[in-house]
Amino acid sequence: MIEAVQAWFQRLYETTxxxxxxxxxxxDWDRYVAGLRMTLLLALSxxxxxxxxxxxxxxxxxxPSRLLRGLVNGFVVVFRNTPPLVQIFFFYFGLGxxxxxxxxxxxxxxxxxxxxxxAILSLSLFAGAFNVEIFRSGIEAVPKTTIEAAEALGxxxxxxxxxxxxxxxxxxxxxxxxNNLINLLKTTTLAYAIAVPETLYAVKQIWSxxxxxxxxMLVLLVTYAFLVGVLVWIMHRWERALxxxxxxx
Amino acid sequence: xxxxxxxDLPPSGRPGDLPVLLPxxxxxxxxxxxxxxxHLWLLCGLAVIxxxxxxxxxxxxxxxxxxxxxxxxxxxxxxxxxxAISLMAMAIGTAAGVGLGLAMLAEGRVLPRVAWCVTxxxxxxxxxxxxxxxxxxxxxxxxxxxxxxxxxxxxKATFGFSLPVMANVAEIVRGAVRSVPDTxxxxxxxxxxxRRQTMWRIILPQCAKRMLPPWMNVYALIAMATVQASIVGxxxxxxxxxxxxxxxxxxxxxxxxxxxxxxxxxxxxxxPIDRFTAALERRxxxx
Amino acid sequence: xTRATTAGTPSAGWTPDQPIVRLVDVHxxxxxxEVLKGIxxxxxxxxxxxxxxxxxxxxxxxxxxxxxxVPVTAGTIQVEGITVTDPRLDKLALRxxxxxxxxxxxxFPHKTALQNVMMAxxxxxxxxxxxxxxxxxxxxxxxxxxxxxGAYPGELSGGQQQRVAIARSLAMRPDVMLFDEVTAxxxxxxxxxxxxxxxxxxxxxxxxxxxxxxxxxxRDVADHIYFTDRGVIVEHGPPATFFASAQDARTRRFLSQVx
Numbered sequence: 001m002i003e004a005v006q007a008w009f010q011r012l013y014e015t016t017x018x019x020x021x022x023x024x025x026x027x028d029w030d031r032y033v034a035g036l037r038m039t040l041l042l043a044l045s046x047x048x049x050x051x052x053x054x055x056x057x058x059x060x061x062x063x064p065s066r067l068l069r070g071l072v073n074g075f076v077v078v079f080r081n082t083p084p085l086v087q088i089f090f091f092y093f094g095l096g097x098x099x100x101x102x103x104x105x106x107x108x109x110x111x112x113x114x115x116x117x118x119a120i121l122s123l124s125l126f127a128g129a130f131n132v133e134i135f136r137s138g139i140e141a142v143p144k145t146t147i148e149a150a151e152a153l154g155x156x157x158x159x160x161x162x163x164x165x166x167x168x169x170x171x172x173x174x175x176x177x178x179n180n181l182i183n184l185l186k187t188t189t190l191a192y193a194i195a196v197p198e199t200l201y202a203v204k205q206i207w208s209x210x211x212x213x214x215x216x217m218l219v220l221l222v223t224y225a226f227l228v229g230v231l232v233w234i235m236h237r238w239e240r241a242l243x244x245x246x247x248x249x
Numbered sequence: 250x251x252x253x254x255x256x257d258l259p260p261s262g263r264p265g266d267l268p269v270l271l272p273x274x275x276x277x278x279x280x281x282x283x284x285x286x287x288h289l290w291l292l293c294g295l296a297v298i299x300x301x302x303x304x305x306x307x308x309x310x311x312x313x314x315x316x317x318x319x320x321x322x323x324x325x326x327x328x329x330x331x332x333a334i335s336l337m338a339m340a341i342g343t344a345a346g347v348g349l350g351l352a353m354l355a356e357g358r359v360l361p362r363v364a365w366c367v368t369x370x371x372x373x374x375x376x377x378x379x380x381x382x383x384x385x386x387x388x389x390x391x392x393x394x395x396x397x398x399x400x401x402x403x404x405k406a407t408f409g410f411s412l413p414v415m416a417n418v419a420e421i422v423r424g425a426v427r428s429v430p431d432t433x434x435x436x437x438x439x440x441x442x443x444r445r446q447t448m449w450r451i452i453l454p455q456c457a458k459r460m461l462p463p464w465m466n467v468y469a470l471i472a473m474a475t476v477q478a479s480i481v482g483x484x485x486x487x488x489x490x491x492x493x494x495x496x497x498x499x500x501x502x503x504x505x506x507x508x509x510x511x512x513x514x515x516x517x518x519x520x521p522i523d524r525f526t527a528a529l530e531r532r533x534x535x536x
Numbered sequence: 537x538t539r540a541t542t543a544g545t546p547s548a549g550w551t552p553d554q555p556i557v558r559l560v561d562v563h564x565x566x567x568x569x570e571v572l573k574g575i576x577x578x579x580x581x582x583x584x585x586x587x588x589x590x591x592x593x594x595x596x597x598x599x600x601x602x603x604x605x606v607p608v609t610a611g612t613i614q615v616e617g618i619t620v621t622d623p624r625l626d627k628l629a630l631r632x633x634x635x636x637x638x639x640x641x642x643x644f645p646h647k648t649a650l651q652n653v654m655m656a657x658x659x660x661x662x663x664x665x666x667x668x669x670x671x672x673x674x675x676x677x678x679x680x681x682x683x684x685x686g687a688y689p690g691e692l693s694g695g696q697q698q699r700v701a702i703a704r705s706l707a708m709r710p711d712v713m714l715f716d717e718v719t720a721x722x723x724x725x726x727x728x729x730x731x732x733x734x735x736x737x738x739x740x741x742x743x744x745x746x747x748x749x750x751x752x753x754x755r756d757v758a759d760h761i762y763f764t765d766r767g768v769i770v771e772h773g774p775p776a777t778f779f780a781s782a783q784d785a786r787t788r789r790f791l792s793q794v795x
Contacts, residue, residue: 081519082512083473085480086487090512094505149642149701152603153656153708154631163659167646186375193480200378213385220378221370228373244646246690 035202049124054131079129119191138173327486342414350422371416383409425456550617562611635705650685695726
């Protein structure tokens with residue numbers, strides 16, 4: 001099966017000149033798959049981390065501490081209004097070089113965080129800043145009277161949050177959240193700039209060595225169309241599963 | 250570019266009197282005004298990182314703050330270039346996007362489908378990937394009627410940025426036109442307006458206002474995305490920042506203040522746009 | 537007067553022959569604006585009282601004070617011997633005794649009718665799910681909503697939602713029910729079905745405090761009527777005498793406008 005596919009692409013190259021090395025050269029294929037894996041790792045970890053950052057930030061913003069609220073506000077404003085690429089550089093080069101090195105098991109000096117970890121950190125903060133705003137607007141959209149009703153039934157503040165406010169807020173902000181998470185998936189390509197071997201990086205390596213820019217561009221296009229498509233599909237499934245009959249519109 | 254001798258530098262404050270602490274004290278005294286102290290924190294963050302390094306540096310080595318001040322004119326020129334690219338990309342992208350959006354709303358079967366597909370592709374691909382596409386697949390010069398027109402890298406990058414702008418503007422146009430009630434179309438039709446007349450004279454003027462906030466949002470995004478041009482070899486602010494860093498001997502402690510300066514520039518440019526957009530949104534909502 | 541020895545637990549001294557709700561000189565101010573200026577009355581077990589009066593006279597605030605949704609500024613409120621105005625009040629204990637129905641229903645839109653009724657007993661009281669579900673189904677049947685268990689609030693009419701809200705409150709097995717203008721937001725056709733439900737409840741002996749604009753209903757169902765204006769009780773009495781021979785000029789003017 002695999003041999004047949006490889007043979008077909010080899011033939012395609014010999015007869016038409018379309019050189020899809022990834023599909024018959026195992027070395028290129030492995031690089032491509034590794035890049036895809038790295039993109040998935042970046043996307044999944046930053047999505048999760050940014051959701052946590054968003055939830056905690058939104059909670060703090062509705063909390064009593066003025067100082068903490070101000071800090072979260074500042075964080076949101078700064079990260080929303082500066083280029084994510086510069087944020088990555090600032091973290092990786094700026095802070096990364098200021099942090100002390102650690103000694104690895106074999107006695108070598110290594111930075112505390114490698115480039116992949118810095119990319120995950122800064123991308124999570126970037127998307128998390130948007131998520132804070134999104135979650136906050138969701139929580140604010142829950143009517144005060146609904147919370148009052150929960151209180152009148154004996155719910156504590158925490159239980160009312162858990163069973164009434166958060167489920168409703170999540171539904172309100174889901175469309176905006178979808179957008180932001182899809183955007184985050186696209187933004188993971190910026191990790192390329194600090195040499196994180198994700199899909200774009202791997203594909204570019206392949207095309208610079210095999211001189212097949214057009215073909216690899218096509219592969220790149222299909223790859224990202226597929227990844228974004230899958231995420232859109234998942235989020236729409238989720239949105240549909242959470243839809244409340246007769247609620248809103 | 251030759252670096253001026255250290256003695257040419259403007260005199261800066263003694264390390265003792267920390268001018269950057271002044272805004273910090275101000276920020277603290279202010280009654281937690283929403284989002285207001287944020288500018289200052291950025292400055293402070295920058296300063297906090299810059300100061301210890303400053304203390305380490307000997308007399309011959311410039312402090313990070315001095316380096317930033319010394320190179321600020323050059324870096325700001327780079328920033329102006331980013332702004333220029335973003336404005337051009339926005340102009341091209343908006344023109345193309347309005348056309349694409351109208352194509353999605355056109356009658357017939359083929360044109361709207363095709364336009365929709367184009368929109369989806371350019372909206373959902375990563376901007377950096379689109380940039381690579383344009384940089385590698387568009388030739389460095391084109392021949393029009395026997396005249397060779399060179400396409401410099403920065404122009405190609407501008408095209409690269411205008412593609413996602415086009416797709417996003419197309420979506421904005423489509424959404425806004427769809428939100429105008431059908432009765433407006435019916436009323437125009439009964440007054441014997443043609444479809445084209447209805448669109449340009451009745452529908453689009455109505456939704457222009459509604460399109461403004463999301464359009465400005467797209468602009469802020471594209472302005473921040475222009476730094477990606479440095480990845481594909483176009484000289485702009487980030488490229489210059491890296492060059493400045495190398496020119497100052499590649500000291501690691503200079504990274505944070507230099508990139509911090511870039512952050513600050515973009516923040517000061519994009520934050521007012523963001524606030525203005527939010528204000529417009531609120532005003533249109535209450536109507 | 538008996539006082540709760542520990543906040544929240546019903547004092548051993550309370551017996552059903554004493555007033556179940558007792559308000560003594562209740563004051564409430566929002567900032568400098570005084571909404572309640574010394575309200576005192578008792579409600580006996582099984583009694584139905586209606587509070588009427590012009591809008592803005594503090595009726596809703598008064599009823600909200602009884603289950604501590606609104607803290608009072610001065611005065612004492614006791615429910616079954618629980619001192620509501622005690623700062624160490626155990627709100628849960630109070631709210632198990634006092635159910636409340638709101639003008640805007642305030643159902644939880646992401647839960648079905650049945651789940652709305654079941655939620656509080658499960659989450660707040662931690663009762664057994666099977667037992668709670670059986671009780672919830674019985675309550676929905678009682679408010680004539682059998683068959684609507686799986687419907688979401690958005691799929692129900694205003695009157696149906698309000699009856700779900702009543703069932704939701706009853707699921708906590710309260711001793712006192714508060715109704716805050718529960719028909720004010722309803723279409724005229726659906727007002728009746730809600731009033732029928734409340735009347736049945738009253739006839740079963742539930743202690744009810746209602747804020748209402750439905751004068752005919754008040755006349756019909758109430759044991760005692762309180763007329764409030766500008767934060768004080770202007771006049772009160774059993775419906776027969778209250779409606780027939782009001783003494784105060786303000787009461788008479790109000791009644792001539794609404795009747």
